[in-house]
Amino acid sequence: MMNRRNFLLATAAGAATLSGIPGARAATYDLVIKGGHVIDPSMRISEVRDVAISGTKIAAVEANITADAAETIDARGKYVVPGLIDIHTHAGRGGAPIALSDGVTGWVDAGSFGIDGIEQAIAQVASAPNRGRFLINISRLGTSSVGELKDINNADVGLTRGMIAKHRDYIVGVKARLSESVAGPNDLEGLRRAQAAAGHLPVMIHIGQSVSPMRAILPLLKRGDIVTHMYAPAPSSIFDDKGKVLPEVLAAKRRGIVFDFGNGVSDHFNWETVELGMKQGFWPDTFSTDWNAMSRTTGVVDFPNVMSKFLMFGMPLEGIVARATVAPARVFGAFRDRGTLNVGAPADVAVLELKDGTFEFVDNYKGKRTGKQCLFPVASVMGGKKAARA
Numbered sequence: 001m002m003n004r005r006n007f008l009l010a011t012a013a014g015a016a017t018l019s020g021i022p023g024a025r026a027a028t029y030d031l032v033i034k035g036g037h038v039i040d041p042s043m044r045i046s047e048v049r050d051v052a053i054s055g056t057k058i059a060a061v062e063a064n065i066t067a068d069a070a071e072t073i074d075a076r077g078k079y080v081v082p083g084l085i086d087i088h089t090h091a092g093r094g095g096a097p098i099a100l101s102d103g104v105t106g107w108v109d110a111g112s113f114g115i116d117g118i119e120q121a122i123a124q125v126a127s128a129p130n131r132g133r134f135l136i137n138i139s140r141l142g143t144s145s146v147g148e149l150k151d152i153n154n155a156d157v158g159l160t161r162g163m164i165a166k167h168r169d170y171i172v173g174v175k176a177r178l179s180e181s182v183a184g185p186n187d188l189e190g191l192r193r194a195q196a197a198a199g200h201l202p203v204m205i206h207i208g209q210s211v212s213p214m215r216a217i218l219p220l221l222k223r224g225d226i227v228t229h230m231y232a233p234a235p236s237s238i239f240d241d242k243g244k245v246l247p248e249v250l251a252a253k254r255r256g257i258v259f260d261f262g263n264g265v266s267d268h269f270n271w272e273t274v275e276l277g278m279k280q281g282f283w284p285d286t287f288s289t290d291w292n293a294m295s296r297t298t299g300v301v302d303f304p305n306v307m308s309k310f311l312m313f314g315m316p317l318e319g320i321v322a323r324a325t326v327a328p329a330r331v332f333g334a335f336r337d338r339g340t341l342n343v344g345a346p347a348d349v350a351v352l353e354l355k356d357g358t359f360e361f362v363d364n365y366k367g368k369r370t371g372k373q374c375l376f377p378v379a380s381v382m383g384g385k386k387a388a389r390a
Contacts, residue, residue: 036075083348111175208232
């Protein structure tokens with residue numbers, strides 16, 4: 001018979017047995033990233049610290065967290081940074097899961113879709129493992145091999161405005177490609193229509209090899225707009241015929257225009273133009289890959305590989321991390337709470353390894369340069385959950 005005394009003894013014995021079961025007692029943190037060198041430019045941190053996560057938020061960033069955790073990532077000898085944010089991709093076409101394994105927790109699809117295809121893309125991205133947003137192409141065709149702005153009637157301001165209003169949670173701006181092969185002589189009119197459709201939202205322009213010169217393009221940009229492929233060679237580059245950064249380009253940067261690297265594959269940069277810019281102190285404000293499903297087999301490889309190219313030019317690692325985290329987070333409102341490891345921020349984290357050795361990097365013209373260091377993705381955390389490796 002179970003009397004009160006026997007019941008209490010049985011309960012105590014059961015509790016003692018339960019206490020010996022791993023995980024039976026609630027852990028203080030859900031995840032702790034231990035022993036890594038934390039670089040968080042948003043908080044000016046660059047030192048060895050632990051990062052603790054509770055639920056979906058950063059809970060602590062401290063020198064030595066001794067409280068228990070349900071899961072631990074050993075980051076000794078690695079760099080722990082905010083989740084990378086790639087503001088120029090074409091991940092909406094199927095590259096999102098791959099990008100997460102590269103440390104990319106947020107990305108923007110830059111103009112793959114216009115009004116004719118963007119709703120289907122949004123429906124797919126809504127279930128993606130990382131945070132994806134869109135720049136709607138001012139051309140209804142989206143990015144097209146036939147040149148989406150060669151027929152300017154493809155750029156419908158009213159319909160584009162309506163699509164933005166309908167999907168404001170996912171559409172964060174407008175994209176206009178201005179190269180001659182895309183727009184022909186319609187580059188300036190295409191940009192005017194992009195601005196009319198965007199209103200206060202950012203417009204990203206793809207530059208290089210356009211009919212109109214940069215001197216004519218830049219006055220049509222407003223504060224917060226983005227110039228991608230900033231190191232595209234002539235014609236219509238940011239440099240004059242003597243290799244100097246145009247005064248109009250410097251003025252545009254001073255008035256708040258964002259200059260983005262935009263690695264890409266074809267005609268977007270060569271080592272000589274990067275060197276020209278870096279020697280004059282005209283560095284990118286943000287890094288991006290121009291990612292697509294084939295990027296692994298091109299000179300892009302992944303976002304950390306693109307970041308690594310600037311180690312060859314003497315950019316400090318802290319500056320490189322800033323241009324892949326806090327700087328792009330400030331460009332689009334959808335990412336304003338990202339790009340940081342501040343307590344209470346969404347727990348999006350990238351763990352990277354900086355390896356020494358001999359590494360070959362490729363520009364868009366098959367030019368090769370050899371660097372002594374390269375960043376490699378090791379682990380990704382999205383919304384407090386460790387991501388599976390691809």
